Amino acid sequence: MSDTTTEPRATPEPEAAIPPGYDDGQDHIGLAHHTTTGLSNTKLAMWLFLGSECLLFGGLISTYMLYRNRQGDAIGPDQLWDIPFTSATSFILLMSSLTMVLAVSAAKRKDERGTRLWLTVTALLGGLFLAGQVYEFTVFYREGLGYTTSLFSSSFYTLTGFHGVHVAVGIIMLLSLVGMLAKGRIVGDKAETVEMVGLYWHFVDVVWIVIFTLVYLIPA
Amino acid sequence: MAIIERPTDSPALAGAGAAVVTPSSSYGYFRRPVQSSGWKSWVFTVDHKKIGIMYGVVAMVFFFIGGFEALLIRAQLAQADGTILSADKYNQMFTMHATTMVFLFVMPMAAAFANYMMPLQIGARDVAFPRLNALSLWTFVFGGIFINTSWFLGGAADGGWFMYAPNSSVPFSPTNGVDFWTLGLLMTGVASQVGAVNLIVTALNMRAPGMTLMRMPIFTWMALVVQFLLLFAIPIITVALFLLLFQRNFDATFFSVADGADPLLWQHLFWLFGHPEVYILVLPAFGIISEVLPTFSRKPLFGYPFVVFSGAAIGLVGFGVWAHHMFAAGLGPISVAVFSVATMAIAVPTGVKIINWTLTMWGGKLWFSTAMLFAVGLIVQFTIGGLSGVTHAVAPSDTQQTDTYYIVAHFHYVIFGGAVLGLFSGIYYWWPKVFGKMLNETWGRWNFWLMIIGMNLTFGPMHIIGLQGQPRRMYVWTENRAGEGFFNLGFWNLVSSVGAFLLGLGALLFLVNVWVSRKNPPAPADPWDARSLEWITTSPPKEHNFDRIPTVHALDEFFHRKYEDVGEDGQHDYKQVRTGEQVIENEEANAEAHIHLPSPSYWPIILSFGLLVICYGVIYSTLLVAAGAAIAILALFGWALEPPTADDSEFEPPSSDGGQPSKELAHV
Numbered sequence: 001m002s003d004t005t006t007e008p009r010a011t012p013e014p015e016a017a018i019p020p021g022y023d024d025g026q027d028h029i030g031l032a033h034h035t036t037t038g039l040s041n042t043k044l045a046m047w048l049f050l051g052s053e054c055l056l057f058g059g060l061i062s063t064y065m066l067y068r069n070r071q072g073d074a075i076g077p078d079q080l081w082d083i084p085f086t087s088a089t090s091f092i093l094l095m096s097s098l099t100m101v102l103a104v105s106a107a108k109r110k111d112e113r114g115t116r117l118w119l120t121v122t123a124l125l126g127g128l129f130l131a132g133q134v135y136e137f138t139v140f141y142r143e144g145l146g147y148t149t150s151l152f153s154s155s156f157y158t159l160t161g162f163h164g165v166h167v168a169v170g171i172i173m174l175l176s177l178v179g180m181l182a183k184g185r186i187v188g189d190k191a192e193t194v195e196m197v198g199l200y201w202h203f204v205d206v207v208w209i210v211i212f213t214l215v216y217l218i219p220a
Numbered sequence: 221m222a223i224i225e226r227p228t229d230s231p232a233l234a235g236a237g238a239a240v241v242t243p244s245s246s247y248g249y250f251r252r253p254v255q256s257s258g259w260k261s262w263v264f265t266v267d268h269k270k271i272g273i274m275y276g277v278v279a280m281v282f283f284f285i286g287g288f289e290a291l292l293i294r295a296q297l298a299q300a301d302g303t304i305l306s307a308d309k310y311n312q313m314f315t316m317h318a319t320t321m322v323f324l325f326v327m328p329m330a331a332a333f334a335n336y337m338m339p340l341q342i343g344a345r346d347v348a349f350p351r352l353n354a355l356s357l358w359t360f361v362f363g364g365i366f367i368n369t370s371w372f373l374g375g376a377a378d379g380g381w382f383m384y385a386p387n388s389s390v391p392f393s394p395t396n397g398v399d400f401w402t403l404g405l406l407m408t409g410v411a412s413q414v415g416a417v418n419l420i421v422t423a424l425n426m427r428a429p430g431m432t433l434m435r436m437p438i439f440t441w442m443a444l445v446v447q448f449l450l451l452f453a454i455p456i457i458t459v460a461l462f463l464l465l466f467q468r469n470f471d472a473t474f475f476s477v478a479d480g481a482d483p484l485l486w487q488h489l490f491w492l493f494g495h496p497e498v499y500i501l502v503l504p505a506f507g508i509i510s511e512v513l514p515t516f517s518r519k520p521l522f523g524y525p526f527v528v529f530s531g532a533a534i535g536l537v538g539f540g541v542w543a544h545h546m547f548a549a550g551l552g553p554i555s556v557a558v559f560s561v562a563t564m565a566i567a568v569p570t571g572v573k574i575i576n577w578t579l580t581m582w583g584g585k586l587w588f589s590t591a592m593l594f595a596v597g598l599i600v601q602f603t604i605g606g607l608s609g610v611t612h613a614v615a616p617s618d619t620q621q622t623d624t625y626y627i628v629a630h631f632h633y634v635i636f637g638g639a640v641l642g643l644f645s646g647i648y649y650w651w652p653k654v655f656g657k658m659l660n661e662t663w664g665r666w667n668f669w670l671m672i673i674g675m676n677l678t679f680g681p682m683h684i685i686g687l688q689g690q691p692r693r694m695y696v697w698t699e700n701r702a703g704e705g706f707f708n709l710g711f712w713n714l715v716s717s718v719g720a721f722l723l724g725l726g727a728l729l730f731l732v733n734v735w736v737s738r739k740n741p742p743a744p745a746d747p748w749d750a751r752s753l754e755w756i757t758t759s760p761p762k763e764h765n766f767d768r769i770p771t772v773h774a775l776d777e778f779f780h781r782k783y784e785d786v787g788e789d790g791q792h793d794y795k796q797v798r799t800g801e802q803v804i805e806n807e808e809a810n811a812e813a814h815i816h817l818p819s820p821s822y823w824p825i826i827l828s829f830g831l832l833v834i835c836y837g838v839i840y841s842t843l844l845v846a847a848g849a850a851i852a853i854l855a856l857f858g859w860a861l862e863p864p865t866a867d868d869s870e871f872e873p874p875s876s877d878g879g880q881p882s883k884e885l886a887h888v
Contacts, residue, residue: 035425041348044425048417052451059459059489063474070480147470151479154472187863
């Protein structure tokens with residue numbers, strides 16, 4: 001076996017410590033560790049996931065934009081939209097992003113109570129938005145806009161429905177997070193876990209801004 | 221899975237088995253699997269190597285199922301007015317042949333290589349998210365089984381792998397086949413999507429010290445590009461699949477032309493996914509042969525940065541050429557012109573690669589092992605397919621060729637001649653790495669030559685058949701339109717069918733080879749005099765991959781540890797200064813004392829199973845959907861509540877002297 005002193009490149013390190021900049025291959029969420037990019041694995045993964053979500057909503061929004069005026073003789077967007085009402089629910093959803101920021105900031109200050117409080121408020125605001133969406137759908141349905149009524153109705157309900165499901169999943173994550181924080185069952189870095197849910201939540205809000213503009217504000 | 225303890229003071233023991241400390245089964249919130257052998261150690265594993273092997277085995281099973289379907293198709297077409305398959309069965313057969321080969325063989329086989337090799341090639345002990353990796357595997361396996369059960373539940377999908385809507389809506393395809401197809405592809409889509417996120421994070425974040433991006437082995441680079449393609453292409457087909465699912469099951473109107481729907485909507489969504497998919501299939505094979513060719517030419521890869529950036533360019537431009545699948549749909553002259561030019565442009569980076577491979581071999585000391593034969597086979601066959609591809613980029617010519625066998629000839633030369641030959645090259649190249657045994661080279665040669673002759677006999681005549689005008693997807697052809705002399709359809713169809721059975725025989729020889737080689741003696745640690753990082757460890761690699769995480773100083777790190785440049789006056793002349801075994805021994809002698817690996821988990825397979833139950837439920841019963849959702853939600857919470865890696869304090873060290881287990885970690 002060759003003597004290590006003659007080895008020109010590989011300099012052996014007798015100490016077995018994990019070298020800096022190296023991740024030891026565990027999917028430890030938020031444990032103190034180093035990665036090649038310096039960004040934690042979970043955060044990088046969340047950004048990648050959100051990147052692909054853009055394409056998902058891109059496809060759904062394109063479908064809606066293609067069909068937004070194709071309702072034949074059936075009821076169309078101009079007869080349906082209640083802009084003041086939807087603006088109000090949109091405002092509520094946007095405010096939930098603010099409370100989410102407050103939750104993340106509290107988590108970074110290790111303010112457990114504040115974190116739980118603001119997460120709960122965020123979930124409540126999200127719930128209010130969802131309630132508004134359900135109410136809106138009910139009104140539209142009564143006015144004659146069923147899921148199968150027209151191309152416009154199918155694509156409208158599918159797009160806003162997908163967004164609604166994303167909000168609902170977000171609410172479940174927020175409430176689970178509150179429960180797990182209360183019981184001390186969060187695995188790894190608490191502040192980062194809160195931040196991850198926050199990234200998702202902000203993304204869902206941003207998508208709604210796009211949907212609200214394209215679907216409701218631009219006249220058909 | 222375990223904490224591995226090594227002696228810190230006696231390097232002489234290195235290489236001998238290290239003590240493995242398994243955790244007690246009750247740490248975390250729920251009990252966890254602890255088995256390190258038997259079927260449970262495979263089903264609940266999070267080890268990227270075991271997951272890679274399972275990906276490969278399952279993909280191989282689907283390869284033979286898809287091949288069987290292909291043989292039925294060729295048997296039907298061997299002579300005029302074939303009677304082996306009915307029109308309906310024929311439709312199902314070509315749909316499922318393509319679906320199986322694309323989604324259940326080539327993609328997961330590439331995933332098998334990426335899973336197994338990427339962490340080894342970048343010097344990591346596992347992927348970034350081992351449990352997500354297991355989720356990818358099981359979701360793919362269940363999705364593949366789900367699609368194939370449709371054969372026994374009223375008939376498989378019959379709309380072609382592109383499943384054009386509205387042709388795939390209920391009035392035209394009343395069985396559940398299309399629903400099985402839609403839901404099954406949603407499942408394999410979840411698998412690909414999760415895998416993409418996982419492997420991108422792995423490649424970007426978990427590299428060994430010194431492993432800069434431009435020192436990454438080329439296979440890892442190509443796999444990384446593919447994961448980005450998956451990340452952005454899968455959500456698009458997800459949208460299309462959901463629209464089709466809602467159309468068929470909830471009477472949505474997306475594809476109801478009578479209501480004013482645009483029949484091009486599906487085509488655009490599908491091909492926006494479908495064309496990047498082509499590169500998803502072929503780039504991993506490009507990566508594999510870019511490892512194989514330098515090794516067996518005894519030269520570095522010619523123009524490594526060109527190969528990297530042309531791969532990335534293919535990935536990027538691949539998103540801008542989808543409409544060339546729709547030239548016959550009437551898009552208008554501007555669209556056709558733009559996509560025509562873009563398609564010609566994408567041939568440039570592909571041509572760059574072919575030049576690089578050729579120049580890698582130029583002046584090299586060629587060693588024609590089976591792996592090398594497959595790699596060279598890829599260059600030749602893929603070039604033929606690429607050239608016929610450029611003829612499709614010319615829109616007027618494409619209009620003539622659309623829906624004829626000429627197209628079938630083209631894409632089999634690129635998918636079989638490109639992707640499949642490359643994957644086989646990888647199997648032969650890395651078999652000793654993965655299983656610690658060589659495959660038999662004589663059987664390997666038979667395997668290669670029968671496959672290469674078989675594929676040319678099968679797909680070569682399709683150029684002629686197609687230019688003569690025989691349409692695709694027709695379950696019979698008739699004698700009275702078959703033509704005369706050299707261009708007689710009957711003759712070439714027969715040649716093609718005979719070739720297909722020869723190809724099938726060649727593929728079977730691979731299984732024979734595996735059987736024949738099962739008792740081969742252990743392979744040398746470095747049988748090919750290889751160049752990249754995955755060889756700086758034993759074969760098969762230990763559970764923790766590397767005794768010491770290698771520090772990387774150069775591209776082709778393993779080569780540079782074996783060879784030294786003794787050339788003078790700017791001339792390079794590499795002399796071997798130590799063998800691969802010595803390099804590995806040196807690593808073992810400096811083994812790390814304390815290695816902490818991720819722990820196995822029940823939840824990934826349970827979550828995948830929940831998704832499977834949901835999919836059956838969507839077709840058969842709402843109750844089943846609820847049951848599946850309950851399983852999935854339970855699994856999600858179980859997952860979230862369990863730590864990915866057991867804490868040190870939760871391990872019970874083996875008490876060999878019968879003493880009380882202590883909290884201290886074992887020392888050998």
